[in-house]
Structures are given as C-alpha cells and as structure tokens.
Amino acid sequence: MSQKILLDKINVPGIKTYEVYRREGGYASVEKAIKTLTPDEVVEEVKTSGLRGRGGAGFPAGMKWSFIDKKSGKPRHLVCNADESEPGTFKDRFLMEHLPHLLIEGMITSSYALGANLSYIYIRGEYMWVYKILERAIAEAKAAGWLGKNILGSGYDLELYVQIGGGAYICGEETALIESLEGKRGNPRIKPPFPAISGLWSNPTVVNNVETIAAVPWIINNSGADYAKIGIGRSTGTKLISASGHVKNQGVYEIELGLSVYEFMNSDEYLGGMIDSRPLKAFVPGGSSVPVLPANLIYKTANGDDRLMTYESLSDGGFATGSMLGSGGFIVYNDTACIVRNTWNFARFYAHESCGQCSPCREGTGWLEKVLWRIENGQGREEDIDLLWSIQSKIEGNTICPLGDAAAWPVAAAIRHFRDEFEYHVRFPEKIKNREHFVAEPFEKVKHLVSKQTV
Amino acid sequence: MKVTIDGQSIDVEPGTTILQAARMIGGESVPPAMCYYTKLKGSGGKCRCCLVEVAKGSDNDPRPMPKLMASCVTGCQDGMEINSTASERVQDARKSVTEFLLINHPLDCPVCDQAGECDLQNLSFKHGKSQTRYIEKKRTFEPEDIGPNIQLHMNRCILCYRCVMVADQLTDDRVHGVMDRGDHSNISTCISKAITNEFSGNMIDVCPVGALTDKTFRFKSRVWFNKPFDAHRECTTPGCCGKTTVWMFGNEIQRVTGRKDEFHEVDNFICNTCRFDKKEVSDWTIEGPRKFEKFSVINQNNYTRELDTVIIETEKGILKGRDQDRKKISMPQVPLSETEKEVFTEGNI
Amino acid sequence: MKVLDIKQEINMTESLMTRINELISHYPEGKQKSALLPVLHEVQDAHNDWLSIELQDKVAEILSIKPVEVYEVVSFYTMFNRQPIGKYMFEFCTTSPCCLNGVENLMDYTCDKLGVKVGEPTPDGMFEVRGVQCLGACGYAPMMQLGDFYQEHLTKEKIDQLIVDCRDNKITLHDK
DSSP states (O other): OOOOSSSTTTTSTTTTSHHHHHHTTTTHHHHHHHHHOOHHHHHHHHHHHTOBOTTTTOOBHHHHHHTSOOSSOOOOEEEEEEOOOSTTOOHHHHHHHHOHHHHHHHHHHHHHHHTOSEEEEEEOTTOHHHHHHHHHHHHHHHHTTSSBSSGGGSSOOBEEEEEEOOSOGGGGSHHHHHHHHTTSOOOOOOSSSOTTTSOGGGSOEEEEEHHHHHHHHHHHHSOHHHHHHSEETTEESEEEEEEEESBSSOEEEEEETTOBHHHHHHSTTTTOSBGGGOOEEEEESSSTTSOOEEGGGTSBOTTSOBOBSSHHHHTTTHHHHOOOOTTOEEEEEETTSOHHHHHHHHHHHHHHHOOSOSHHHHHHHHHHHHHHHHHHTTOOOTTHHHHHHHHHHHHTTOSSSTHHHHHHHHHHHHHHHHHHHHHHHHHOGGGGOSTTHHHHSOHHHHGGGTSOOOO | OEEEETTEEEEOOTTOBHHHHHHHHOGGGOOOOSSOOTTSTTOOSSSOTTEEEEEEOOSSSOOOOSSOEETTTOBOOTTEEEESTTOHHHHHHHHHHHHHHHHTSOSOGGGOTTTTSOHHHHHHHHHOOSSOOOOSOOOOOOOOOOOSSEEEOGGGOOOOOHHHHHHHHHOSOOOOEEESOGGGOEEEOSSOOOOOOTTTTHHHHHOSSTTEEEGGGTTTOOGGGSEEEEEEOOOOSTTOOOEEEEEEETTEEEEEEOOBOTTSOBSSOOOHIIIIIOOSGGGOEEEEEOOOOTTOGGGGGOSSOOOOOOOOOHHHHHHHHHHHHHHHHHOTTSOOOHHHHHHHHHOOO | OOOOOOOOOOOOOHHHHHHHHHHHTTSOTTOGGGGHHHHHHHHHHTTTTOOOHHHHHHHHHHHTOOHHHHHHHHHHSTTOOSSOOOSEEEEEEOSHHHHHTTHHHHHHHHHHHHTOOTTOOOTTSSEEEEEESOOSOGGGOSOEEETTEEEOSOOHHHHHHHHHHHHTTOOOOOOO
C-alpha cells in the first residue's frame, strides 16, 4: 500500500461532517500555521515540498504563491479552481464531495500564507450538489470559528465563499475563471498582467486547483521536506488519478508519484487490468487535451525504460513518443475503440468550449471538428488527413490561452500514432458506417487493408 | 529604451507596445492589426494577425520568447529584438490567421460597402491564398435590425470587439455585445434593439470589415468612386470635434466618416448628427482633398489623373475568344498519334 | 440563437430575494456583478428552469447592471436556458469516456422510449433528452444530469425506473 495523504480518511464514516473531520485531526494545519508560523514560513514549506499545481500545468505551487504582489497593499485573494471539466478528470469532485472540510482547511491555511482575507472556491455549475455540500461545510467551519474575524484570536480575518459557474470548460483557465467570478463571460485575459499582479477585481490573486490546496494541510502538519520525500525527482508527493474507459476498476485513486504505469493499470489495488481482458490499444494519461499514446509506448518509453506515473516520465520523448501527466485524467481504450471517432469527439468538445475570442481557436476548432466528422462518417478525402495536421499546427501556440493547444494536441497525436486508422476511414467508408465499427471487427483485423505495400 | 524590429532600431518610451514601435518605424515591418485600436482601451490581442517573433527578450534577459507574441499587447523591453516581416515563422502565422478569418467569411466583396477600405481585404491581399481548403458550409447568422443608421451584417464579422468597446467607452448605455460563444459568437443586441446613442456611429468607423456599415450610404457607391474631402463644422454635440471626411459624388455628400490615418484609425470620434444628418454641402466647410496611403484603392479615383475612354467591344470580343478557344481545343497544328486517332474516331469505351 | 417570444410569469418571492441578497453579500461593495452567475441559477431554478428576456432584465435591475451584460453571460454559459425546456431534462454526457461505456446507445434507447428526438421536449413538456459535453463523471459512465443531480452507471433498466419516478413525481430537481 502506498502512502495516502489526501484520501487517508476517506473511509471514516461521517468524515463529510465537521465533527468527525475535526475529531480525526482536521483543521490542525490552520492552528499550526496561524499560531506558530508566519505567512512567509507557510509559503516556504510549500516551496520546499515541491508541490506542483495539480490542475494540469504542473507549475510549482510555492513559486506561484511567492509571485503574489504584496507591495501594492491591495487586497489579495486566493481562488480555488474547482471548475473541473477536462474530459477524463473527476478527481476534484470526488475530493470535494467526500472531504469538503479538507479543501476548506487547505483554503484557510493557504489564504493565511498569501495574506488573503477574501477567498473563493469557484466550482463548475454542473456540480450543483457539491456546491451545496461546500456551502454547508463552510457554514459549519464558520460556526466553529475557523472563518470570519480574528481567527483563533490571531487578528487574522478570512471570509470564504463558494462561487458557482454556469457551464463553460474555459472557466478552468485561471483568467477566464476570474472573469467569470466577476460576473462576466469566460473570456481568458491577455497575459501579462498575470493574476498574481492583477487578478480578481484587479487585485493580486492566486488561483490553485482543488487538489493542490488539499495537499497543503498535510504539508503544514508534517513538513515540506516530508512531502518532498514522497515521489521521484521533481514529481513529489501523491497525485489523484481519475481512471475511466475500458478498465476494470474505474474511479479515483491516490498514488505516490513514481508508481509504474504497468502496475497502476494492472494491479488489483488500482485499475485491475482491462475490462473483459481485451487488448489495450491506447491511453490518454492526463485528460483529453494531452497526446494519446499507442499500446507500445504505454508501459515503456521509446528508450525502453519503464514508464512511470510522474510528470517527467509521462512526457519522456516529447510529443513524438511521450505525453503528459496533465490533470491525471487517465482514459484507457481497448481494441474496440475507434481513434478517429474519439478524436472527433474531443474536437467537438473543444469546438463547443472555445470562448470564441481569438481567431485561430474560434475558427480552427470548428474546422477540425467538421473535417473529423466527415472522416468518421465516411465522407473523408485522402487530403483531409494532411489538412487536419495543418490546421492543428496553425492553432497550436497562436492563441490567447491554452485551449487552442488543448484542441490541437489530441488531433496531432492521433494522426502521429494512428494515421493508418484515418486512412482506413477514408478508403473504406462503407466499413465504418456503423458507429461501433470496431466492436465487431477491431482495427487490428483490417489493418492489412491500409498497410504499406512494398512492391 | 531601444528596440530593434527587422533590423531597424528605434528609441521608445517605457510602456510602448511592439506594434506601436513598429508603426513609428513604419514601412513593411508594421504588423497588420485587425482588432487593436489605439483609441480603445483594452483592445487588441484577439485577432492574432500581429504576431511577431521576439528573438531577444531584452538586454537583461536575452532569452528569446518561445511563442510568437501579439505585438499589440506586448510591451517593449530595453534591448528587445523582434522579427516581423523578416521571419518566416511570423509570415506563416499571418497566413494561418488570414486563412482562419476567411474560412467563414462570405465572398461578398462585390456587394459589400466596405470593399476598398476593408482591412480583411488588405490582409488577404497580402497574406491570403487564391484557393480555399475549406469545403464545409460557411457559418451564417440570422439578420438583425439594429436601427435606421447602422447596418449589421454578422456573417462578415471577425469578432474584434472594437464596436463593443466603442459602446462601452464612448457611450454610457451599451445595448449590444457579444452573444453565444465559440464559432457561434455574434454581435447582437439580443432583442433587436435600435442602437441610437449619439456616438454609436463610430462603431462603423472602427469596424475593420463590412460587419457594421453606414445604412445611409448603403449601396450608393463604391468607395473608390467617391472623392473624399476633409471638412468641418461647428458641432454642438458635447464631445464631438466636428472634423470629418466627407465623401462626395459630384456635388452630393454621400457619406461622412471620421478622419482615418494610414492605419485606418480615426483621429477623432464624431457624433451621429455629423455622420448621418449633415449631408448638404452647405453644412460643411470643405478644407481640401483627403490624402490616402499610396496603395489605397481609393486613389483609383484620384483628383488629377485623366482616364481614357474605355470602349468595350462586346460582341466582337466574345467571338474572338470563341475562335481562340476553338483553335486551342482542337489543336490542329499538333498531329494526332495513331492511337489517338483511333480513340477519337472510335471512342475508347 | 433566436429568442422566442414566449411569456414567462415572473415571481420574485421573498425567499428568493433573501437568497439573492445573501449571494450579493459574498462580494465587496460595488462588486455585486460578481453575483450574476449564482443569482441566475437561483432565479432560473425558481422559474421553471428558463430565463426569458424579461426575467434577465429583472436580474439586471436587481444587480444594477446593463441588461446586455446579462444577455451576454446567459448566452455564454450552457446551463442557462433561453427558452422553456422539458420539466425533466435528461442531459446525457456524450464525451469520449461516456461513449466508451455506451452512452450513445442509451440515448437512442431513451429517445425511442419517450418517442422524441434529441433536443425536442415530449408534447406534454415532461421530458427532454439532450447530449451535453463532459460532466466530470467519466469513471461512473454512462451518466446524465437530471436537475441538480447526477445519475450514474446508467442502464436501460435504470432509465426505465427514472422515467417512472419522474412521472410519479418522486424526483427532486433542485436542492433548496
């Protein structure tokens, strides 16, 4: 059993409630931080821990905290990004639904570190019932004196509220989230200025993912150095992985970074192998936006090393033969899945979720979706595959926010690793008429039809 | 602060953007800008036409920036080195953005009032291709009536947000905005409300394309058939300078606009009274011909050049063409090979 | 999207206004616009799950912002409905992980069972089926959202039961 630091109490009956959470040692980090540490010391602990942002980008959290503008004297805010919407990712919801007080505790300790007196948890609109859970938990925490004026007699004040979104993936981008929190459309802002200088209502703001914030109490209760001992290299600590697709045990798992992908996929403690023991065809390790990998690059990197669940190992080989840990949204495909259909599905998602502000993303994501739809529906042309490649390359890197890249990468990776499947769709439109075309006849069986002939 | 763009250096004040610096230098290195507008706060960064390559960040931090940067919203740093026209990567990016802007843009320039003074036409002329790779159906929107003065043609819009900023920054009762999202984003009042604020007409001038045009000028003339003159009047509208360009056809004022500089930005915003209601020559003091940049199509109707009478010999010309075609198709001077003869006489089926 | 000219009875009850004022109090003085999204949710939930232009104007008035600022926001976010919807809206997640677990076939099944097409309410206005983008429940697929809640690990039998429960008025849509 690997060490659990977020979900260690998940099975304690009633852990959702304040009483049980407190009895189990909850809110100790708030006491320790406020009574014995200065805000800067809390920041230092988090820096030492090597904790990296768990939302997808993996930026060191302590570093992000240290950028916040304390000189201007403007009010500062901590905003928790609970707008979890990346396909394949559902870990934050699990955490908030079952351990609401862990997030609240993390918010208080982290707000103290940043000197924020007004903080928000921005949760996606569809998680309405979780919003209610958090609202009630905040009320409990406030009644117990952990929020409000003069917390623990320290003179430190903090108000914490939950803000509900309205259904927009783009609000997971931190500046779009801030816009949305200001009651506007979720259009990402042009950076710079970064939120640490000018964020919510132009005040210095830090935006952190739920899982990042939830790791803070453990770091403060123990130490940054203890946290850094878990994991490998720059991938410290534990990570929540949301697993879905064609695996036996779908769900949320806390793993120590550094676990091998093979063990995670196949051991009974985790995913327990493939459903119906069908062959593994592909996987997406970090949510829909990261590159999909074919079976031969999943357990081993291109150099033959074991592929590990770390930021570094999953991206080993760059985009040519690697992918990214991203948000830890682990989607597994067996041989009945169609990569073209799946790529179209993701392209449709990104076209639907583009805010429409900048031209490459607004026009490009829709174009990708249309071309992929044609290919998947038997109306593809031979030149469409190169066209897709070209469109995605023109979106990537040219947009205001990372949604453009997120839309481009899956398309690029699918063509890079599964080009023959696209060719099959173009050349044999009658064979892919049924949307479950590979269920009856997996691609492996028809692959020879598009394999290169040497004459 | 010293910055270098395509090898040309210039000293600029802190806070100057790369685009502004390039405009100071002038010439070929000036990046195209479809959404940035100097007089509108917060504009820019959206169209991505003005992307440039920062080859050196600054003297303090000489690392190049990995991504292309939107020059209109990126501030200059001392010692910064920028590649604009000189960079192939930048040229490629501009071509890409042009293609993206055009895939859903209607090919209706022949009936578009903006034609001739359209930034998208200019952009396509410079960075566009003569072919399209987009075979899908173009996106269209339901027409919306936004009142007697301004014609909204949403299909042409490139979502630069300038008109929204005009309404926000020049008027205190914005009634239109950007609705929906993604490739269905559109400029609308949502309730087909007339946009009537006294400064709303400036939305027409700031629109880089033919999405917002002057209804009082609609289909009256091609812009290059008008003679533009600078003119002014004593305007009593608070905030209006009364300095305009009037577009004449003979002795008729067909259109009134703000005075636009070489980057097609107005010198001053004008009120709707000047723009829509003052169409008599007697309303204005004419200052003299308005000059345009060298390559503007508006110069086609310049004031000095004499035009030869054009005689079109229709019937004769057409027949001539037919004769030539006939010759080209049968190609009598190239003798047929034996197999070809056989195919032509007996068919190949 | 065309805004239909359907009248909606506006009823800003005392409890609704109390909740709105509480939401506004979550933000600093003068930043009441920030309350827009939560307020729209509350108002929509209290008005048969849709927001007419009149209702949006009312929200603008309460928050002292321009009506167009509300229209812009309502049209941007997918959870706000600008026209009436079926009382029980089955919003199936149709993103990849749910598709891998057969959501498309389940949607077809539900539509056949209710005799409707996607996006068209049943004639009695009781049901509507829609496909939506990722709801963040990929590990519990196939799933759908019904009101404020998720229905997960769906099967044909569960759908049948849900339809019965809706008809019997046993389903709570909003947690107030």
